[in-house]
Amino acid sequence: MRRLLIAVLGSLALQAQANPDVISREYKLILDASRFQSQTESGDVLALMQAVKPAIENAIGRDVSGAISLDHDRQVRFYDTASTCRLRELGYSFRERVENGESEVTLKFRSPDRYIADFEDVSSSTNGAESKLEADVGATSAIPFKVVYSHSTKAPNTRTLNRMDDIHAHFPGFQSDYGLDDNLTLSLVGGLTIRERAYRNVDIDLGQHDAEISVTLWYQGTPSGSQSPVVAELSFKYEDPSADYTRKVVNRARQAFDALRGLEQWVEADGQTKTGFVYQYDSAFCQP
Helix, strand or coil: CHHHHHHHHHHHHHHHHCCCCCCEEEEEEEECHHHCCHHHHHHHHHHHHHHHHHHHHHHHCCCEEEEEEEEEEEEEEEEECCCCCHHHHCCEEEEEEEECCEEEEEEEEEECCHHHHHHCCCCCCCCCCEEEEEEEEECCCCCCCEEEEEEEEEEEECCCCCECHHHHCCCHHHHHHHCCCCCCECEEHHHCCEEEEEEEEEEEECCCCEEEEEEEEEEECCCCCCCCCCEEEEEEEEECCCCCCCHHHHHHHHHHHHHHHCCCCCECCCCCCHHHHHHHHCCCCCCC
């Protein structure tokens, strides 16, 4: 009996270790970018929120509160090896964001399998680094609820990014797993520098957790005049470090997501994602 108890406890311990906690859940929809123009941007975002708020409240019977406002205005760049795109090939992306002169890099691995995503070592030796395992929920006209898991770490950065060594310096686990040559040249994917403007400060009351709404607009270069963004995205996310989500929370989130999908005048059901846009901008970048 004692041996059986020990075996059961051991099995439960192994299951706990092998059951990675998804501490963040983010629901994303691509918007019709032509609905936004740089010269009327804040008004266009407000018009979107005037459709979003009643749609969610009617769907879940709970409040959407706050006033949408600009939260980030920064540059975004993706790096990979030209021609071979080794990072993309391995399921990774490497992104830099620069705001007010401060650089932050993120190494991210994505997979439809939660366990595979969690097993990837994206740990960082850099002070101030933060890691998370996140469920990214999206939708297309054919698939109304598609989940992909991302395991990522963001870290403050002071390095000039031009060699694989600049990734290894922040993420030694990635170096150990894949052993890519430190001297491999990192290039700007598609030659693109994106201007990202992110609007936030509106929350959905899901009960146990609040979900934060974001409207993210990507411009190619500095926005001016009647320029429209190249990508526009509406998302909301909620987090719990212990991943202890209640049934009511996850069901309300799904209902809110479905309500947003119904805003057909705003949502582009089969629109291009942000990372997809970067890698497809120059079709020759990943061609040997």
